[in-house]
Amino acid sequence: xxxxxxxxxxxxxxxxxxxxxxxxxxxxxxxxxxxxxxxxxxxxxxxxxxxxxxxxxxxxxxxxxxxxxxxxxxxxxxxxxxxxxxxxxxxxxxxxxxxxxxxxxxxxxxxxxxxxxxxxxxxxxxxxxxxxxxxxxxxxxxxxxxxxxxxxxxxxxxxxxxxxxxxxxxxxxx
Numbered sequence: 320x321x322x323x324x325x326x327x328x329x330x331x332x333x334x335x336x337x338x339x340x341x342x343x344x345x346x347x348x349x350x351x352x353x354x355x356x357x358x359x360x361x362x363x364x365x366x367x368x369x370x371x372x373x374x375x376x377x378x379x380x381x382x383x384x385x386x387x388x389x390x391x392x393x394x395x396x397x398x399x400x401x402x403x404x405x406x407x408x409x410x411x412x413x414x415x416x417x418x419x420x421x422x423x424x425x426x427x428x429x430x431x432x433x434x435x436x437x438x439x440x441x442x443x444x445x446x447x448x449x450x451x452x453x454x455x456x457x458x459x460x461x462x463x464x465x466x467x468x469x470x471x472x473x474x475x476x477x478x479x480x481x482x483x484x485x486x487x488x489x490x491x492x493x
Contacts, residue, residue, distance in 0.1 A: 328358055330381040332416070332450065335404065338424065339389035343399050352407060359411060372410050380413040384450055388424030390478070392471040396422065417456045419446055419464055423474045425481070435468055 327333060337348040344352070358380070359373035366372055385404050389396045397420045408415050421439075426432050442463045449456050456464075468474075 324355070324358060327355065327381065328377050328379075332384055332454075333381040334384040334386060336386040337400075339387055339391075339396055339400060342396055344403065355407075355411070366409070370409070375412050380411045382413055382416045382454060383408055385415060385418040385420075387419075388421040388427065390424050392423050392467075392474045394420065394422060394465070416454050417446065417450045419443065419456075421464075423468055423471075423478075425478055426468050426474065429477075432468065439468065 335348065335352075337344045343349075358376060360376040362374045363371045364374055383404055385400065387397060387400055397418075400420070401418060404415050404418075421427065427436055427439075429436075442460065446456055446460050446464060449460055469477075
């Protein structure tokens with residue numbers, strides 16, 4: 320664990336990638352985040368906004384990049400993730416420089432959407448280049464990343480049909 324913490328603290332940017340389960344990070348991601356606690360000094364101090372936070376233990380902390388997808392079509396599913404990583408960034412004396420969220424995540428591997436997903440992947444690559452070059456995403460790229468793959472109603476219909484098919488297969492296997 321000590322080598323991992325050394326690697327973490329010596330990085331310029333750290334990417335956190337997690338699917339959204341029940342509107343939050345996975346248990347594995349939460350365990351990883353909790354194990355970062357030794358990177359801060361346990362003593363408290365109020366910051367300029369009046370919020371208590373740990374003191375710095377190191378001179379420099381890496382900036383954060385957040386990547387996530389979820390099976391629901393609403394962007395509001397990422398609110399908790401956004402807030403969580405903003406709070407962690409404050410605690411670790413750093414900032415979130417980019418958040419890449421994808422709703423309707425099941426479509427990322429759906430065979431009928433290869434062309435659309437290929438275009439989306441180009442935007443994701445562009446986002447990666449922007450983050451590594453400029454340490455931020457352009458407004459244009461953010462808008463392209465948020466562009467729906469298909470309408471919410473169409474996605475819900477396809478997702479429910481897929482679940483019905485899976486559940487029917489499951490019942491037949493019993």
